[in-house]
Amino acid sequence: MVKVVVLRYGHRVIRDYRVTSHACLVARAFGAERIIIVGKRDESVAKSMKDAVSKWGGSFAVEFTGGWRKTLQEYREKGYFIVHLTMYGLPLQREIEKIRRQRKILLIIGSQKVEGEVYRQSDLNISITLQPHSEIAALAVALDWIFNGKELSKRFGKAKIRVVPKNKGKKVVKN
Amino acid sequence: MVKVVVLRYGHRVIRDYRVTSHACLVARAFGAERIIIVGKRDESVAKSMKDAVSKWGGSFAVEFTGGWRKTLQEYREKGYFIVHLTMYGLPLQREIEKIRRQRKILLIIGSQKVEGEVYRQSDLNISITLQPHSEIAALAVALDWIFNGKELSKRFGKAKIRVVPKNKGKKVVKN
Numbered sequence: 001m002v003k004v005v006v007l008r009y010g011h012r013v014i015r016d017y018r019v020t021s022h023a024c025l026v027a028r029a030f031g032a033e034r035i036i037i038v039g040k041r042d043e044s045v046a047k048s049m050k051d052a053v054s055k056w057g058g059s060f061a062v063e064f065t066g067g068w069r070k071t072l073q074e075y076r077e078k079g080y081f082i083v084h085l086t087m088y089g090l091p092l093q094r095e096i097e098k099i100r101r102q103r104k105i106l107l108i109i110g111s112q113k114v115e116g117e118v119y120r121q122s123d124l125n126i127s128i129t130l131q132p133h134s135e136i137a138a139l140a141v142a143l144d145w146i147f148n149g150k151e152l153s154k155r156f157g158k159a160k161i162r163v164v165p166k167n168k169g170k171k172v173v174k175n
Numbered sequence: 176m177v178k179v180v181v182l183r184y185g186h187r188v189i190r191d192y193r194v195t196s197h198a199c200l201v202a203r204a205f206g207a208e209r210i211i212i213v214g215k216r217d218e219s220v221a222k223s224m225k226d227a228v229s230k231w232g233g234s235f236a237v238e239f240t241g242g243w244r245k246t247l248q249e250y251r252e253k254g255y256f257i258v259h260l261t262m263y264g265l266p267l268q269r270e271i272e273k274i275r276r277q278r279k280i281l282l283i284i285g286s287q288k289v290e291g292e293v294y295r296q297s298d299l300n301i302s303i304t305l306q307p308h309s310e311i312a313a314l315a316v317a318l319d320w321i322f323n324g325k326e327l328s329k330r331f332g333k334a335k336i337r338v339v340p341k342n343k344g345k346k347v348v349k350n
Binding site for chain 1: 193194197200201203204205227231262263264265266267268291294295299300302303304305306307308309311312313314315316319324326327328329331337338340341342343344345346347
């Protein structure tokens with residue numbers, strides 16, 4: 001199974017709290033191993049994800065980095081293939097086989113303006129539709145394609161609680 | 176091709192601007208026909224989507240409704256199959272064939288607490304992973320599965336500009 005680490009580019013403390021929290025939850029739920037957030041450590045994001053992992057299980061990690069260049073370099077040296085999600089890139093559906101052949105992927109999602117260097121430093125720049133939408137949506141769809149839908153059935157170890165699927169109502173049980 | 180209308184439940188003016196805007200952009204980019212937002216008319220959301228449609232093309236519409244019950248009733252009478260996205264529902268991957276057989280779908284996405292009646296009034300309650308994440312991600316992945324990836328190549332008529340996919344850099348041309 002391919003290993004995916006997400007790099008969230010351009011988080012701004014407070015202003016981006018909600019969108020970055022969604023990015024973290026999506027990265028975890030759709031099977032990434034960790035998210036690295038570019039920017040100053042944001043305790044509210046770190047804490048809410050720590051709480052989510054403790055409750056819902058798994059070993060998803062949140063990190064912060066002061067310098068995305070250093071992080072990219074580090075992951076490149078570890079053998080990660082770097083994929084940047086952008087509406088200007090090559091269509092996901094055409095490049096998916098190449099992406100699925102990788103063992104380790106660093107998946108970059110932007111927020112505000114992304115520097116040209118991110119495009120140049122990436123092995124692949126990938127678009128998910130050629131339309132403006134949302135980095136949260138792009139991340140979810142990219143992970144769903146990379147894992148070929150298998151992540152939808154992923155089980156998380158050490159969860160305190162879990163959902164029992166129902167057509168009507170809610171059923172949550174303690175483990 | 177199945178026709179999809181999105182119902183966004185529980186938008187709060189200002190506070191939810193960014194998340195609702197993402198929901199609108201995702202609904203449009205991934206092939207829905209329109210989005211109906213439950214709540215008071217929010218001019219900033221309406222205007223930014225009008226601008227996006229004028230620039231990027233297509234005929235995506237944004238509406239507001241004061242009462243979700245009335246809207247549900249109206250769409251039910253028009254023959255829409257009602258699917259509510261919730262982490263407590265039946266797994267998407269198991270129900271997808273049933274959903275794809277429909278001609279018209281009203282896809283409900285929540286935000287804050289959703290009333291129990293929404294679950295009961297829906298024909299199907301569907302989960303996309305059984306984990307907490309994001310209604311934006313859920314919407315994108317649901318539409319991608321419903322349209323079976325074909326929406327990724329969708330062309331939008333009357334666009335003023337369009338992206339020409341590239342592996343490095345950005346290319347946008349006028350139509």
